[in-house]
Amino acid sequence: MNLRTLRVFVEVVRQGGFSQAAEVVSLTQSSVSKAVRTLEDELGTPLLNRIGHKSELTAAGEIAYRRALVLLAERNDLIAEINELRDLKGGTLRIGLPPVGSGVLFAEMFATYRSRYPMVNIELIEHGSKKLCECLEAGEVDLAALLIPIDETFAYQEVRNEPLVVVLPSAHSLSRRKRMNFSDLADSPFILFDEGFALNALIMAACDRRGIVPRVTARSGQIDFIADLVAAGLGVAFLPRMLAQKHKHAGIALVPLEEPHTDWNIALAWRAGAHLPPAAMAWLDLAKELR
Template sequence: MNLRTLRAFVEVVRQGGFSQAADVVSLTQSTVSKAVKTLEEELGAPLLNRLGHRNELTAAGEIAYRRALVLLAEHHDLVAEINDLRGLKRGVLRIGLPPVGCGVLFAAMFTTYRSRYPDIDIELTEHGSKTLRECLEAGEVDLAALLLPVDEGFDYQPVRHEPLMAVLPMGHSLAQRTRIDFTDLADSPFILFEAGFALNALIMAACERKGVTPRVTARSGQIDFIVDLVAAGLGVAFLPRMLAHKHQHAGIALIPLDEPHTDWHIALAWRASAHLPPAARAWLDLAKEMASPTQ
């Protein structure tokens, strides 16, 4: 068993197939398939049920996947600590960001960071919250921007706290309201983000508390497209205040959402047991320095 084999297995699970995993780890599909087979032979148990074009973890596979994430993370920590001991000059910032809000929150930070640390390489990964958590657990990124609350085993530094706003077509019967809740919107179709976006979970949990079962008419990972769909009258959407204001135009109405426990709290998270390299610590310091006093 070696780390290359474990990485191949992890990516087959994460990417959902051998060919997709091969692209990520820069190996051929047959090499990835052989690596998984070798791992199964070493462990003496099948790890994947191959169902047509899909692969599902067996009970042994669940254990192997969980342990593989830990081993890969420990290897990264070992290399990072040794590099620090040697006084590594260049360094690498490995950070994972979600598609929602990362431009508004972090674009200026990247500019400042690059000007201060021109020799630090930046490896940016963009995924939804679920995949970012897995990347963090596996040590593939040192920091990830996640919505609070974060999972046990992660430490975090708050970045931004924003209330949600309802985004309605200008012609909606409730477009002139000063505040709105999910009970008011029970009969309106919802436009949500794609599966895996943490903002969806906030919205659905609040609907459940109110006894509202929303009818989802569309999903997208692009804020501009979601706002355009709202303006076209397809449904209503929900955005953090700063993003809603950035995308405001004549075809939509923005109304504060009067719902407790739906605020958008985003933080930079890292594994509590991890060794944070200097490049990551410098990013955390910069985030604290550039935080808005109104947050």
């Protein structure tokens, strides 16, 4: 049983005959008759009583007609919903973002996206990089903002590349330096982000290349708190330049970090080979536009 056959049958009933229905569905009268016979053979019972040039429903035909109307209406609703999804008049954007830097990077994007696609529902989760990768692998989100390098199981589109700066207490002996590397900071205690934040891995890998084992005195997931801990003299921290400048205050100094392979290079990632819904594709297009 197919929907095309059901539509022919419904039109025969609506139009009161085969020749009239043939005009509506753009088929020959013999094709219309064959379609109805096929449906009757499939159901194992006559659906129409042929009386001259007119046709009347049998009891089974009444049931088939009522059910066919429902199925055809569902088909039309299905097409309308798919079209709405394609035209972004519906659907859901499921995106995962890290707590660090998302406001600076994505707040404007969210506002623009919402103004363009007000009918799209946005589901946002915030986690560190490790948890975001797990959510992406599990299909819980369509897109996630991750730091490069990114596992080869994911495809990605770059969003922003920022160098790191060293955040020091204003009174620190190195606070007036033009630039520095991790060797200069070998004796300074470090303040890092919480476990699971990808930025920590960049910092620790660079220290390892220098043969330095830093002494970590504190960890936090909040940039404001990290800046305050630095100002209080607890240690030095490392932030992407755009975030450090946003949180700069009188108690801290910012010095560029001259260290290879430590840039904060953030991208939007998705499962390689996965079908991205239109809402996610529109987000990627907007990210490219605003980059």
